[in-house]
Amino acid sequence: MTARSVAMSVVLDVHEDDVFANLALPSRLQQARPSTADAAFATELTYGTLRWQGQYDAVIEALASRPITQIDPEPLAALRIGMHQIARMRVADHAAVHETVELMQGQASGRRGFVNALLRKTAKLGFTTILDDLIAERSGDDALALQHSHPLWILQSLRRSLAAEGAEAELESLLIADNDPPAVHLAALPGLTTRSKLGGTHTASPVGAALDSGDPASHPLVRAQQARVQDSGSQLAALALVRAQAVAKGERWLDMCAGPGGKAALLAATARQAGATLIANEVQPHRAKLVERAIAQFETEVTVQDGRDFADEPDAFDRILVDAPCTGIGALRRRPESRWRKRPSDVAQLADLQHELLDAALTAVKPGGIVAYVTCSPHLAETSGVVQKAIRQHSVEVLDTPSVITQLSPGIELGGRDGAVQLWPHRHETDAMFVQLLRRTE
Numbered sequence: 347m348t349a350r351s352v353a354m355s356v357v358l359d360v361h362e363d364d365v366f367a368n369l370a371l372p373s374r375l376q377q378a379r380p381s382t383a384d385a386a387f388a389t390e391l392t393y394g395t396l397r398w399q400g401q402y403d404a405v406i407e408a409l410a411s412r413p414i415t416q417i418d419p420e421p422l423a424a425l426r427i428g429m430h431q432i433a434r435m436r437v438a439d440h441a442a443v444h445e446t447v448e449l450m451q452g453q454a455s456g457r458r459g460f461v462n463a464l465l466r467k468t469a470k471l472g473f474t475t476i477l478d479d480l481i482a483e484r485s486g487d488d489a490l491a492l493q494h495s496h497p498l499w500i501l502q503s504l505r506r507s508l509a510a511e512g513a514e515a516e517l518e519s520l521l522i523a524d525n526d527p528p529a530v531h532l533a534a535l536p537g538l539t540t541r542s543k544l545g546g547t548h549t550a551s552p553v554g555a556a557l558d559s560g561d562p563a564s565h566p567l568v569r570a571q572q573a574r575v576q577d578s579g580s581q582l583a584a585l586a587l588v589r590a591q592a593v594a595k596g597e598r599w600l601d602m603c604a605g606p607g608g609k610a611a612l613l614a615a616t617a618r619q620a621g622a623t624l625i626a627n628e629v630q631p632h633r634a635k636l637v638e639r640a641i642a643q644f645e646t647e648v649t650v651q652d653g654r655d656f657a658d659e660p661d662a663f664d665r666i667l668v669d670a671p672c673t674g675i676g677a678l679r680r681r682p683e684s685r686w687r688k689r690p691s692d693v694a695q696l697a698d699l700q701h702e703l704l705d706a707a708l709t710a711v712k713p714g715g716i717v718a719y720v721t722c723s724p725h726l727a728e729t730s731g732v733v734q735k736a737i738r739q740h741s742v743e744v745l746d747t748p749s750v751i752t753q754l755s756p757g758i759e760l761g762g763r764d765g766a767v768q769l770w771p772h773r774h775e776t777d778a779m780f781v782q783l784l785r786r787t788e
């Protein structure tokens with residue numbers, strides 16, 4: 347398999363079978379065993395194509411004079427990866443066209459001809475010229491969405507979320523950051539290693555470092571299970587639960603939605619140091635297995651149940667992390683295809699589930715105990731909306747989350763948000779994590 351055919355097969359599977367590119371690509375590369383340079387080429391071609399798909403589809407539709415939905419999957423995948431080579435990779439136009447059409451070997455000649463003609467036309471007219479004309483035909487958020495390859499509904503929900511903290515002017519910086527492949531962040535597991543041993547540069551998290559380059563899986567401390575790959579925003583969110591108030595020996599902690607176990611590992615390491623006990627829960631059995639693997643060294647119990655059922659265990663925990671299932675639109679940098687997969691209709695359904703999970707947590711936590719409500723989405727319906735509803739229904743004190751995060755990350759610049767913290771890729775170089783700490787007061 348060549349680098350291009352690896353990219354083509356992943357792009358096709360992402361659309362046809364809903365696979366995740368960050369899982370499919372490594373396994374395809376393992377089978378193909380390309381050189382380091384070819385692996386890098388395949389990675390850039392796959393992720394870049396998925397990230398900028400909004401622009402490529404607009405150009406394809408304009409040149410083909412028909413909607414994307416009327417183009418068969420194979421020619422569409424070939425056109426998308428051909429466009430990415432022409433638009434954003436250092437590949438000569440003739441090579442981009444020729445090599446991409448080669449990927450269509452075995453396909454009907456009509457399909458090959460169609461891909462060939464459209465890519466040639468793109469190269470001849472110039473991708474940027476075609477795109478600029480399309481952007482000029484639109485206005486306002488429609489134009490911005492095309493320019494930055496975001497679905498309109500996501501762009502508008504990001505706009506509303508920034509506006510809620512008086513920072514709407516930062517929207518374009520955020521859209522640019524969303525399209526920037528993020529640096530790999532490591533977390534030093536407390537009690538096992540320290541961040542000064544990780545190398546790289548320090549991040550916003552007190553246990554975090556950003557790697558300049560290299561494969562994180564071969565980092566000696568990752569191999570020794572003393573450090574993990576984890577976004578610094580996620581690190582801060584997990585540590586905020588611990589830092590919210592002093593930990594007493596013997597405390598019981600619950601990570602209600604733990605899969606695949608990133609925050610659970612950080613909490614388990616911290617719990618061991620502090621003399622607390624963590625239970626990590628996950629509803630999906632295959633994700634619970636990932637949690638078991640992530641925290642195997644900590645003798646932490648993993649349960650497999652619906653988090654909402656913890657409502658049947660009132661006053662059982664001193665601290666609960668509700669890292670709720672969400673649209674994930676705060677982590678677009680890491681999951682290039684996710685922006686095209688989510689629908690606006692997902693939000694209301696998720697917000698109901700998020701509310702039920704937070705509701706259960708506020709019952710299962712002891713009076714005086716802490717709940718951290720966390721999402722990797724800044725959407726107001728998934729963040730403040732869920733928290734406000736819970737506050738109306740429970741006796742809780744809304745804790746000053748910004749001051750807890752500032753203790754963890756002195757000097758961090760946080761926007762005002764009713765006691766909550768919203769992190770942003772463009773400002774903090776983290777995913778757009780939302781964190782709200784609540785103390786049960788009854």
Ligand SMILES: C[S@@+](CC[C@H](N)C(=O)[O-])C[C@H]1O[C@@H](n2cnc3c(N)ncnc32)[C@H](O)[C@@H]1O
Nearest residue numbers: 603604605606607608609629652653669670671
């Ligand atoms: C945002 S992810 C959690 C990420 C995790 N905390 C970490 O840091 O690795 C949300 C998780 O919640 C799980 N989930 C979804 N519905 C749930 C439910 N009703 N009860 C418990 N977990 C649920 C999902 O399967 C997913 O693994």
